[in-house]
Amino acid sequence: MLDKNKKILIVGLGLMGGSYALALKEKGYRVGAVTRSPETIRYALEQGMIDEGTTAPEAAFVGAYDLVVFALYPHLLLEWLEQYQGMLRPGALLTDVTGVKSSIVYRVQQMLRGDVEFIGAHPMAGRELSGVRSADAGIFRGANYIVTPTVANTEAAITACEDLGRALGVARISRLSPEKHDEMIGFLSQLTHCIAVSLMTCRDTEHLSAYTGDSFRDLTRIARINGDMWSELFLLNKEELQRQIGLFITQLDALKTAIENDDTDTLKEMMRLSTERRAFFDK
Amino acid sequence: MLDKNKKILIVGLGLMGGSYALALKEKGYRVGAVTRSPETIRYALEQGMIDEGTTAPEAAFVGAYDLVVFALYPHLLLEWLEQYQGMLRPGALLTDVTGVKSSIVYRVQQMLRGDVEFIGAHPMAGRELSGVRSADAGIFRGANYIVTPTVANTEAAITACEDLGRALGVARISRLSPEKHDEMIGFLSQLTHCIAVSLMTCRDTEHLSAYTGDSFRDLTRIARINGDMWSELFLLNKEELQRQIGLFITQLDALKTAIENDDTDTLKEMMRLSTERRAFFDK
Numbered sequence: 006m007l008d009k010n011k012k013i014l015i016v017g018l019g020l021m022g023g024s025y026a027l028a029l030k031e032k033g034y035r036v037g038a039v040t041r042s043p044e045t046i047r048y049a050l051e052q053g054m055i056d057e058g059t060t061a062p063e064a065a066f067v068g069a070y071d072l073v074v075f076a077l078y079p080h081l082l083l084e085w086l087e088q089y090q091g092m093l094r095p096g097a098l099l100t101d102v103t104g105v106k107s108s109i110v111y112r113v114q115q116m117l118r119g120d121v122e123f124i125g126a127h128p129m130a131g132r133e134l135s136g137v138r139s140a141d142a143g144i145f146r147g148a149n150y151i152v153t154p155t156v157a158n159t160e161a162a163i164t165a166c167e168d169l170g171r172a173l174g175v176a177r178i179s180r181l182s183p184e185k186h187d188e189m190i191g192f193l194s195q196l197t198h199c200i201a202v203s204l205m206t207c208r209d210t211e212h213l214s215a216y217t218g219d220s221f222r223d224l225t226r227i228a229r230i231n232g233d234m235w236s237e238l239f240l241l242n243k244e245e246l247q248r249q250i251g252l253f254i255t256q257l258d259a260l261k262t263a264i265e266n267d268d269t270d271t272l273k274e275m276m277r278l279s280t281e282r283r284a285f286f287d288k
Numbered sequence: 289m290l291d292k293n294k295k296i297l298i299v300g301l302g303l304m305g306g307s308y309a310l311a312l313k314e315k316g317y318r319v320g321a322v323t324r325s326p327e328t329i330r331y332a333l334e335q336g337m338i339d340e341g342t343t344a345p346e347a348a349f350v351g352a353y354d355l356v357v358f359a360l361y362p363h364l365l366l367e368w369l370e371q372y373q374g375m376l377r378p379g380a381l382l383t384d385v386t387g388v389k390s391s392i393v394y395r396v397q398q399m400l401r402g403d404v405e406f407i408g409a410h411p412m413a414g415r416e417l418s419g420v421r422s423a424d425a426g427i428f429r430g431a432n433y434i435v436t437p438t439v440a441n442t443e444a445a446i447t448a449c450e451d452l453g454r455a456l457g458v459a460r461i462s463r464l465s466p467e468k469h470d471e472m473i474g475f476l477s478q479l480t481h482c483i484a485v486s487l488m489t490c491r492d493t494e495h496l497s498a499y500t501g502d503s504f505r506d507l508t509r510i511a512r513i514n515g516d517m518w519s520e521l522f523l524l525n526k527e528e529l530q531r532q533i534g535l536f537i538t539q540l541d542a543l544k545t546a547i548e549n550d551d552t553d554t555l556k557e558m559m560r561l562s563t564e565r566r567a568f569f570d571k
Contacts, residue, residue, distance in 0.1 A: 129501035149499055179498050189499045192491065197503040199543050200483060205562040207539035208475065208532075214568045215462050216432055216472045218412035220480040222569055223506045229566040232559035236552050243547050249491075250544045254537055256490035260482050261533045264526050269519050276515035279488040283512040285497050286505055 007072075007168035009033055014070035016085060018045050018058070020132060021102050022076030023140025026054045028173045031142055037070060045137045054140065067092040072169070075101040078234055079109050079241055083116075090118055099123040100166050104190060105241040106153045106183035114157045124166045125153040125183060127190070128175060133229040142174070147288055150175040151190075153183045191245040196253055198235060199246070201228040290355075290451035292316055297353035299368060301328050301341070303415060304385050305359030306423025309337045311456045314425055320353060328420045337423065350375035355452070358384040361517060362392050362524055366399075373401055382406040383449050387473060388524040389436045389466035397440045407449045408436040408466060410473070411458060416512040425457070430571055433458040434473075436466045474528035479536055481518060482529070484511040 013029055015022045018040035026036050026049065038049060038058040046058035059066050067073075067089065075082045082101060093099070099121060103109050110125040117123055130148040132139055150170035154163045163180070170178045181189065204221075205228040213221075239246055263271040296312055298305045301323035309319050309332065321332060321341040329341035342349050350356075350372065358365045365384060376382070382404060386392050393408040400406055413431040415422055433453035437446045446463070453461045464472065487504075488511040496504075522529055546554040 129499065131501065149501065151499060177498055181499070186499075189496060193496060193500045193504045197487070197507045199540060200487070200507060201503075202558050202562040203536060203540040203543055204480070204483070205565050206558050207535045210565050211568055213472060213476060215460055216412065216434060216464070216469075217476045217569065218414065218432065220484075220510050221476045222571070223509050224480045224483060225562075225566055225569060226506050227503050228562040230559045230563055232556040232563070235559060236555040239547050239555060240550055240552065243550075247544055247547060250540060250547075252490045253486060254540060254544075257482060257486040257533060257537060260486055261530055261537075264522050264530060264533075267523055267526075269523065272519040272522060273515040275485050275489050276513045276518060279485040279508075279511040280513055280515070282488050282493050283508055285494055286500065286508060288505070 007034075007165060007172050011071040012037065012069060014039065014067065014073045015055070016040070016073060016075045017077040017081070018049055018055070018137050019076060020135050020137070020139045021128070022074070023049065023054060023137040024130070024142055024144050025074055025076060025102070025173065027140055028142040028145055030054060030056075032172050034172070037066070039067070040137075048137055054137075062089045062092060064092040068094045070094060071097060072165070073097060073099045074169075075099065075103075077101075078237055079103050079105065080237065082109065083112065086113060086116060090116075090121070093118065093121050095120040097121045098162055098165055100126045100169065102126065102128055104194065104238045106186045106190075108241040110153060110155060110183045114155060122157075122159060122162045124158050124162045125155075125186075126166050126170065127151045127153065127186065128170070128173065129194070130175075133227065135231055145173040145175050148175045148177075150178045151186055152178065152180050153186045154180060155183065187242050187245045188249075191242055192249045192252075195239060195242060195246045196249045198227050198230060199239075199250055200253070201225050202230060204228065290317075290448060290455050294354040295320065295352060297322065297350065297356045298338070299323070299356060299358045300360040300364070301332055301338070301420050302359060303418050303420070303422045304411070305357070306332065306337060306420040307413075307425055307427050308357055308359060308385070308456065310423055311425035311428055313337060313339075315455050317455070320349070322350070323420075331420055337420075345372045345375060347375040351377045353377065354380060355448070356380055356382045357452075358382065358386075360384075361520055362386050362388065363520065365392065366395065369396060369399060373399075373404070376401070376404050378403040380404045381445055381448055383409045383452065385409065385411055387477065387521045389469045391524040393436060393438060393466045397438060405440075405442065405445045407441050407445045408438075408469075409449050409453065410434045410436065410469065411453070411456065412477070413458075416510065418514055428456040428458050431458045431460075433461045434469055435461065435463050436469045437463060438466065470525050470528045471532075474525055475532045475535075478522060478525060478529045479532045481510050481513060482522075482533055483536070484508050485513060487511065
């Protein structure tokens with residue numbers, strides 16, 4: 006387990022950063038925060054989500070932390086490190102929550118001081134809400150958590166990052182290369198968001214709620230989406246995401262052709278396979 | 289409200305027929321069943337889901353019912369009427385639960401005796417399970433229910449069919465022409481099932497459960513699918529379904545192109561619209 010004496014700093018106290026803070030405070034860790042809004046700090050202190058917080062990073066504050074979790078938009082993570090990495094304590098371990106990896110992890114590791122270490126992580130958890138007031142330690146219950154080590158990482162850092170996942174209370178921890186992560190997440194998360202958005206916008210849908218069943222609701226839950234964040238994530242994984250969209254369209258088109266040709270055998274075989282595979286995803 | 293003295297016959301005691309029986313018995317109606325398996329009848333009697341049941345339709349039995357609900361696969365509904373409509377009581381009202389309408393309703397109304405009336409209905413409710421043992425009156429809670437009258441229908445029959453929906457406990461009742469129904473359901477229900485099946489089968493997915501978040505689970509809940517039933521429903525609505533699949537693919541392809549061109553504005557606008565529209569579908 007992550008040493009209880011380790012002080013943990015959350016940079017970016019939104020839905021995800023706030024949920025980290027809540028989960029870690031529950032476990033008894035000392036948690037600090039750097040975030041942009043004074044109102045967020047006030048709220049988080051009031052709620053007991055953090056022990057201390059600031060909107061203006063200073064060396065005396067930042068340098069006190071052993072583990073720093075970045076819960077920022079990708080471009081802000083890079084900007085923050087550019088500007089403030091000099092304040093980090095020597096030997097500090099840095100990690101993140103970013104939904105893309107290849108385009109971030111290597112750049113961070115390259116720009117970073119030699120006496121601190123960055124290890125990428127991605128908790129597969131979230132809500133269709135944003136901001137610290139939506140933070141909820143419960144989002145990690147049953148969740149998957151992916152650590153994405155590179156050759157630049159030490160085994161100690163990888164293990165500490167996995168310990169962090171355990172402290173959050175996730176259900177399963179995996180290691181993937183940044184590239185493999187981006188392929189998996191391009192398919193499992195980014196493609197699904199592209200599908201939901203396309204389904205909701207491909208025709209007039211405002212008046213359809215009187216006729217819908219739960220299928221459409223299920224497929225569009227994630228159509229309520231933070232455009233700033235997801236457009237950034239999509240573009241940072243563009244080749245992989247385009248490939249996954251392509252695979253999906255090809256298959257849907259094959260199904261459409263089977264319908265056109267009254268090809269019941271092909272339809273049934275696809276549904277048999279689909280039913281068999283879905284069983285692997287029961288929680 | 290539907291007259292409590294009306295006797296209701298369910299033909300086909302599977303998930304949907306069984307759920308009708310449970311909901312109607314709860315409301316105090318006398319409910320009978322015709323279904324293929326003696327074991328199903330035994331179980332339904334034991335559970336108090338029905339008052340009487342038979343596997344072999346006879347005039348003395350069938351002719352005792354005022355309202356007959358067909359919860360059969362479409363082709364079996366047509367076969368049943370072909371064979372047994374002579375047994376129906378004069379003045380009986382017939383309805384169904386079938387997920388496609390244009391290809392069924394007109395054929396049924398054409399083949400039917402002049403002294404009985406068929407009015408199509410579609411409860412937008414279900415589960416990823418089948419059979420009488422999965423029946424659950426709760427599936428109608430919060431559900432939409434669509435009645436699809438044609439020029440052949442009397443206002444009295446339409447109202448009685450809506451009353452049946454109220455007796456089931458659905459949340460909202462609408463009237464649509466069979467054609468409009470098939471367009472809406474082609475989009476809201478059939479397209480979503482096509483998407484779920486394609487997503488689950490477009491690449492190897494068996495090993496992905498360690499990396500997934502809830503998005504992929506949500507989009508594939510309905511990938512567990514009854515191939516016999518859905519392939520029949522897809523083919524009975526093939527033109528409309530192909531059109532809806534086409535609309536969706538065109539939009540997903542536009543999103544893919546926006547990603548390819550780093551076109552953040554288009555991406556954000558789609559997500560803004562998608563978010564705005566999703567709000568209409570909150571239960």
